[in-house]
Amino acid sequence: MSEIPGLRSAAGEQQGRQIPPASLARLTIYLRALNSLLAEGIERVSSDELAEAAGVNSPMLRKDLSYLGSYGTRGVGYDVQYLNSQISTALGLSQDWRVAIVGAGNLGRALAGYSGFQSRGFEVVALFDADQLIVGTEVGWLRVSPVQDLATVLGRTRANMAVLAVPAGVAQSLCDELVDAGITSILSFAPVVLQIPDHVQLRKVDMATELQILAYHAQRAQDPDLESGPRARAAQ
């Protein structure tokens, strides 16, 4: 059992093609599901089962996987371990990512202590704050550094990603500092539009936006407005 399909060109195959953004987002979910299966000691899954676990339908799952290559066995399914490692390398999770968190308020501390990072190949290597009362305190295994030392500490810790967990007002200037220090991947929780150069990747999470979207749907659900033809059930 679990014979591993052709290993030639280990992480290669159709690596050159861009994975469509929508698929990319779902691949991370499949990875999570595969890790759960792995933890349960399950060795094989069918696309139906994995799709169920990931909350999508199986044709979509298969199409998503097809952007990476053909890692399943027809009539059988996927080897959990093998598929897991294939997706991981495709997503670039085989190298170590060193994350700096800027802002050690509740959110920054929550992120610093979030086990989901460590367990999925991200190491938090620095934590910054501007508040003198917070600087120097310990959060988990980390000591909070002063933002003044941003560039220095980023260099020393060889951080290659950053998370912005600071108030909106100071986000742009700190973002600029991160970029100047050579960071090219930033995840921002600040509720502002950040200006960045082309070569920098920025992703944003805005919790108020999420609630507003929920509010919109909730409002429509309660007013029995013009609920037109096709049942408008927003997918998970």
Place this chain on the structure above:
Amino acid sequence: MSEIPGLRSAAGEQQGRQIPPASLARLTIYLRALNSLLAEGIERVSSDELAEAAGVNSPMLRKDLSYLGSYGTRGVGYDVQYLNSQISTALGLSQDWRVAIVGAGNLGRALAGYSGFQSRGFEVVALFDADQLIVGTEVGWLRVSPVQDLATVLGRTRANMAVLAVPAGVAQSLCDELVDAGITSILSFAPVVLQIPDHVQLRKVDMATELQILAYHAQRAQDPDLESGPRARAAQ
């Protein structure tokens, strides 16, 4: 200045149509930008200016606004105050939303104290935790309630939305309790796929997913792979 276009059928117009999900997400950004302009005392904006402030291009902004109705003035632009209120009512932000936060760890506390909620029409009315050491403590204006009292407290506080900020392992059962207690809008930060009935709206934020997506792009940027024709710059 600022003559207000036809008020007949106040919040009506083409309210019946569903706003496309992609537009909906951006409308919340426009709202944020309009609030900033309002704070600066600016009364009018053109689609170019507002698009710039929101980090999108202006045809897209105009198309998004067109799903709500025609609230601009040709040759002039938009009245900031008026457009702000039109988008707000379209999104259902004119009624009061009462949010319960389940989980008073660092993340839950960060959310409870997040000024972006209060300022945008969301009131945090309850905060729950399972840990006896945390129950009873104060976070901002709130006292942490025991999860055992979930249904009771949700009823008393008339919460109509919930945020799940709990570990993956207990998310599903708490989600079920929320649903049983009549909550139909849930924002989950737990890194698991949640099972929900059709009438419940669920949105998910997964920070590890965000970092993984960044990792993918960063990996591609460093390996000068097959960088094919069209410059693959992931939009903000």
Place this chain on the structure above:
DNA sequence: CAGTGTGAACACATTCACAGCA
């Protein structure tokens, strides 16, 4: 023959050019 992999059909989102109005 069960279950993967994928091309072709469909639905949705974005872009663009320009008509229409203050």
Place this chain on the structure above:
DNA sequence: TGCTGTGAATGTGTTCACACTG
């Protein structure tokens, strides 16, 4: 004249049916 509003064209994402294979 300047800027909004929108239909038509393009591009992207999803669904589906089924060919293919272990």
